[in-house]
Amino acid sequence: MNIDYIYLYLLSPLHTGGTTQEGNLVGIARESHTNLPYIPSSTIRGRLRASVGREPVEKRIKQVQLFGPELKDTQDKNFLEYYEAETDKKLTQLEQGDIWVGDGSILWLPVPSFSHGVVWVSCPLLLQRWAKFNSGVTIPADYSTNLPKKSPIYLKDAIIQGSKLQTWQEQDWQKFVPQTPEASSIKRVLVLPDQHCATLIQMSLWRQVKVKLNQHKSVEDGFRYEEAIPPDTLMYFPWGTTYQANGTAKASRTSFEDILKTQENQILQIGGQESLGRGFVQYWLANTASN
Template sequence: MMNSIYLYLLSPLHTGGTTQEGNLLGIARESHTNLPYIPSSTIRGKLRATATEQSMRFRLFGTDLKESQQLEQGDIWIGDASLLWLPISSLSHSVIWVSCPMLLRRWLRSQGNMSNVPAEYSCNFSNGKAAVYLKDAILKAESLKQWQDWKVFVPQTAESSGINRVLVLPDQHCVTLIQMSLWRQVKIKLDEHKSVDGGFRYEEAIPPDTLMYFSWGTTSQANGTAKQSHADFQKLLTDNQILQLGGQESLGRGFVQQWA
């Protein structure tokens, strides 16, 4: 059985990528879409660190060589965190959260939901008279479609209540705008004389107010302990509703609010 946990980003989140291009330190991306994601190992490592009781930590997450001479698999599996809605600045509407059929279809499958994916350019805020400005893109009013049941695709909780202007873009346009909307922080290295040592470096991050989610469940090897492990993991989540994921912890990066 798959269960879902939502993550609402409270601050920019940086998860290190596998490559570095020039002076840009990228973030983890899906190889087939190039979209940002949070690796399951990042989430698992943070949750494992919050489990202070050793016996429960071993049962949920398994052992490692630092803690035990015998490696054992834990009862809980955790998936990668995917994007659901990402905020983009708009000259006409302040902030608009965007997604695309591919991302919404993926989310529906994880929920076991057979609802139809909304049509491209569906939105819940256009009156059909004014154009929508997104970064360098302009969407004509006549191209937008009124979206009545948009709340089905946005968790109706206090944590995500701020997501009130949503727009479904074509897959290729959504990927481009998400790429343009990632945070890029300029960093420099100073020597002992507080002079710039080398050139500038840019670090990417997923912006705050992004909504993501990941799936989790119990492994097939959780013989006789699956029910207890399921309950213990849910309690662990309840006791740690604010998590700090990824790097740059000393800069206040990576704070997320999570809920089921």
């Protein structure tokens, strides 16, 4: 089975609702086994589906073919008749779309640094996850960096002594950062141990204070914090075709890629708070695939 993936470069903070709320903190979606932030596949799939559009009816047919029907599609008699006439097949609620979409994972997350401005951090766990879609890469050792070994790295909530740092050659670290204009700002990278990276990611999440004012302009019902993945984070999600056996996989893959390429500036809005400019990401198709 062919598995491709799509990169996401966050242009603004991204919030995807979590399942719990602790006190006045509204959390974001997290992986149950690592507690790391992620983007649920259903959120990505819903946004991609909406980007296809439903007008004219030809787009609606393409939307159904790629992502499967919604309940309103199977209850629309006129559409069902048109769909059957155009595709020569009946449409049911159980019809599966040709495209599957995976969860969005963090690859590199920006962390404030008093000595280097911003440093992008990752860890072996996150790099190994990404490497499953990329053959021929060697996972670096903990504390590998392209920054000078002699000087310590002063991060917002940690200090990495120069004696701990491992030299990461340019030809090696650039394999883990897409060499594209969209990711050109990622120039200072640091690989931390899994547990330290998870803690630093938690400390570096974007937190916004939200208050509700009453008619007298006084705070009503206190305040709350909302978490978000910070801008300039590099993420990715895998995708592929569900129909491999009946010969439609290649056509569906080409059709899906064509739709992605026609989106203006290849920018999507994912998650909530669109009116506040949250969740805007720039995306692009990765050039590699594994079988």
